[in-house]
Amino acid sequence: MTSLPPLLLLCVCVCAAAVPPVGTQPEQVHISYPGVSGSMLVTWSTANETESVVEFGVWGGQLFSRSAKGNSSVFINEGLERRSVFIHRVTLTDLRPGTAYVYHCGSGSGWSDVFSFTALNESVSFSPRFAVFGDMGNENPQSLSRLQKDTQMGMYDAILHIGDFAYDMDEDNGRIGDEFMKQIQSIAAYTPYMTCPGNHESAFNFSHYRGRFSMPGHTENLWYSWNVGPAHIISFSTEVYFYLEYGLDLLFRQYEWLRKDLEEANRPENRALRPWIITMAHRPMYCSDDDGDDCTRFQSYVRIGRSDTTPPAPGLEELFYQHGVDLELWAHEHTYERLWPVYGFKVFNGSSEEPYVNPKAPVHIITGSAGCREKHDGFIPKPRDWSAFRSTDYGYTRMRLINYTHLYLEQVSDDQYGKVIDQIMLVKEKHGPDAWL
Numbered sequence: 328m329t330s331l332p333p334l335l336l337l338c339v340c341v342c343a344a345a346v347p348p349v350g351t352q353p354e355q356v357h358i359s360y361p362g363v364s365g366s367m368l369v370t371w372s373t374a375n376e377t378e379s380v381v382e383f384g385v386w387g388g389q390l391f392s393r394s395a396k397g398n399s400s401v402f403i404n405e406g407l408e409r410r411s412v413f414i415h416r417v418t419l420t421d422l423r424p425g426t427a428y429v430y431h432c433g434s435g436s437g438w439s440d441v442f443s444f445t446a447l448n449e450s451v452s453f454s455p456r457f458a459v460f461g462d463m464g465n466e467n468p469q470s471l472s473r474l475q476k477d478t479q480m481g482m483y484d485a486i487l488h489i490g491d492f493a494y495d496m497d498e499d500n501g502r503i504g505d506e507f508m509k510q511i512q513s514i515a516a517y518t519p520y521m522t523c524p525g526n527h528e529s530a531f532n533f534s535h536y537r538g539r540f541s542m543p544g545h546t547e548n549l550w551y552s553w554n555v556g557p558a559h560i561i562s563f564s565t566e567v568y569f570y571l572e573y574g575l576d577l578l579f580r581q582y583e584w585l586r587k588d589l590e591e592a593n594r595p596e597n598r599a600l601r602p603w604i605i606t607m608a609h610r611p612m613y614c615s616d617d618d619g620d621d622c623t624r625f626q627s628y629v630r631i632g633r634s635d636t637t638p639p640a641p642g643l644e645e646l647f648y649q650h651g652v653d654l655e656l657w658a659h660e661h662t663y664e665r666l667w668p669v670y671g672f673k674v675f676n677g678s679s680e681e682p683y684v685n686p687k688a689p690v691h692i693i694t695g696s697a698g699c700r701e702k703h704d705g706f707i708p709k710p711r712d713w714s715a716f717r718s719t720d721y722g723y724t725r726m727r728l729i730n731y732t733h734l735y736l737e738q739v740s741d742d743q744y745g746k747v748i749d750q751i752m753l754v755k756e757k758h759g760p761d762a763w764l
Contacts, residue, residue, distance in 0.1 A: 349375055350373055350374025350375050351437045352373065353433040354371065354505075354508075354509055355370075355371055355505065355509055356369065356370070356432060356442065357369075357512060358515065358519055359520055359522075359540070359541050359542060359543075360485065360521065360543065360555075361543050362543030362551070362552075362554075363418075363420075365422045365423070365446070366420050367444060368417070368418050369381050369415075369417045369419065369430065369432050370414065371432050371433075371439065372412050373399075373412070375413065376399065377399070377413070377437070378436070379398055379399050379415040379416065379417050380394060380433065381394070383419060383429065384428065385423075386426075386428060386429055386443060391429075391430075395417050395420070398416065399413045399416070400414055401413060402414050402538040404500050405497075405530075405531040406497065406499075406501065410500045412501070414538060424447060424448050425453075427443060427446075428444055428445075429442070442516040442517055444517055445484070447555065448484075448556070451557055451600050452730070454727060455485060455555050455728050456482060456483050456484050456726070457483060457485050458478075458482075458723055458725060459656055459723065459724040460488065460694050460695070461525065461609060461697065462659065462696070462697055463488070464492075464507070464700050465493045465494060465503050465507040465700075466699065466700040468697065468698050468699070469741050470723045471514075471697075471698070473723075474486075474723065478513070484519075485518060485519045487521050487656065488520060489607050489608070489656055490524055490527075491525035491528070491658065492507060492536070493527075495528070495535075496527075496530075497530040508539060520540075521542065521553070521562065522536075523550075524564050524566055525610075525658065526609065526610070532573045533573070542562070550563040550564055552592075554601055555728075556601075558603035559603070560605045561585070561604070562607050562608065564577075564581060565608045565609045565629045565659075566610075569610075575640070578636075578640050582640075582646075585643070585646060589646065593760075598651075598758060602732075603654070603728060603734060603758065604650070604654075604758070606647065606652055606654070606655045607655075608655075608656075609657065609658055609659050611627070611629075611657035611693050612655070613711070614657075614664060615707050615714045615717065616662055616704045616707070617704070617705045618660070620660070623707070627642075628640075629642060630644045647689060648760075648763070650760060651763070653758060654691075654753065655689050655690070655692070656692050656724075657692065657693045657695070658695035660695050661704040662696055662704050662705075662717065662718065663693065664692075664693040664717045665751065666692070666715055667714075668682065668688040669691060670689065670763075672713065673713075682715075686755075694738070696719070696723070697721070698721050698741070706719070718740065718749065720740040720743060721741040722738055722741045724736060732754055733752060733753070735752050737751075
């Protein structure tokens with residue numbers, strides 16, 4: 328056998344190494360509720376262009392008896408390599424509420440593993456269960472393994488990830504984002520994974536967040552609302568107050584959308600059906616961490632707005648108070664903090680004995696300790712008057728909407744092997760702005 332000259336052999340090796348692998352295998356599978364009755368949206372990625380197909384069927388019935396087609400779009404990471412992937416989206420329709428389905432996604436060029444989900448129970452008397460957290464990264468995702476086990480045990484009907492993913496999705500030309508989406512597939516392919524943007528998604532005008540997720544509405548996932556059980560849940564972006572280079576108009580558009588959405592949710596017939604109004608967004612209006620961030624360095628832009636813009640930008644505390652928002656979920660601070668019912672820095676407990684029974688102001692929960700490469704934040708030594716409980720343990724929050732009047736929250740410490748370190752029952756016999764009277 329004749330051997331190749333060393334220089335020619337090197338050339339052959341280099342040329343062979345330059346040929347990129349073919350990637351038609353689905354990965355990064357996750358589901359979300361698209362806000363349309365009897366539906367579920369499946370999203371996944373491939374390195375190369377393929378068809379977008381989901382085959383599915385009722386659990387225990389004929390496997391893959393139904394098929395749905397969707398479409399894909401090219402997503403280009405704007406880093407030096409200009410890496411591109413294909414994001415596939417397929418909406419499954421005519422699902423029976425509360426029914427378990429099995430599915431896989433892909434095409435004739437490659438299929439995913441087989442996953443399952445339960446179609447959303449659309450009854451207003453449904454008591455949904457949630458995992459709630461923010462600030463979980465590809466490195467040091469401390470709470471992920473416990474969340475994986477919880478999900479495998481069927482503990483949640485939806486997951487609320489309140490901003491900051493991967494740290495950061497755009498890094499290494501988008502490979503960190505790819506790896507993170509593979510990590511969360513173990514929970515997000517089985518349970519609707521509902522999101523909002525955080526500051527760590529800001530690169531390239533939040534393109535990774537807008538491109539990788541699939542939330543209800545037509546606002547590129549930046550703000551939306553959806554109904555589940557007795558609740559109307561609103562997700563929005565606090566980042567419009569900070570990244571003005573991407574357009575001040577976004578701030579005003581979101582504010583106007585929030586105002587209209589809250590007005591609609593407060594129509595008597597709607598508030599009677601879904602009395603709980605819950606918001607989720609990344610940067611909190613209040614916190615007692617010592618990192619000099621928005622809520623400790625100065626008056627929160629999210630809370631009171633910005634006076635340094637033209638026109639001045641309105642804040643959200645007054646809007647939420649006027650429309651009787653019951654519960655506000657936040658992250659950003661890498662800690663857990665539960666507040667007393669608060670408005671305008673004043674505590675409005677229901678009573679000294681039962682502060683969360685018929686409170687006279689919204690309740691705030693900060694849950695940003697799921698785990699990331701930035702580790703923990705610390706607290707100022709002396710808590711504020713409105714701060715009820717604080718923990719620097721890694722962990723996450725569980726929430727259950729029990730019925731029209733009772734909502735349960737608990738904080739799980741991963742540092743303490745899943746111990747529940749805090750819990751409250753929020754009781755509201757009256758909802759809406761009249762509840763504050």
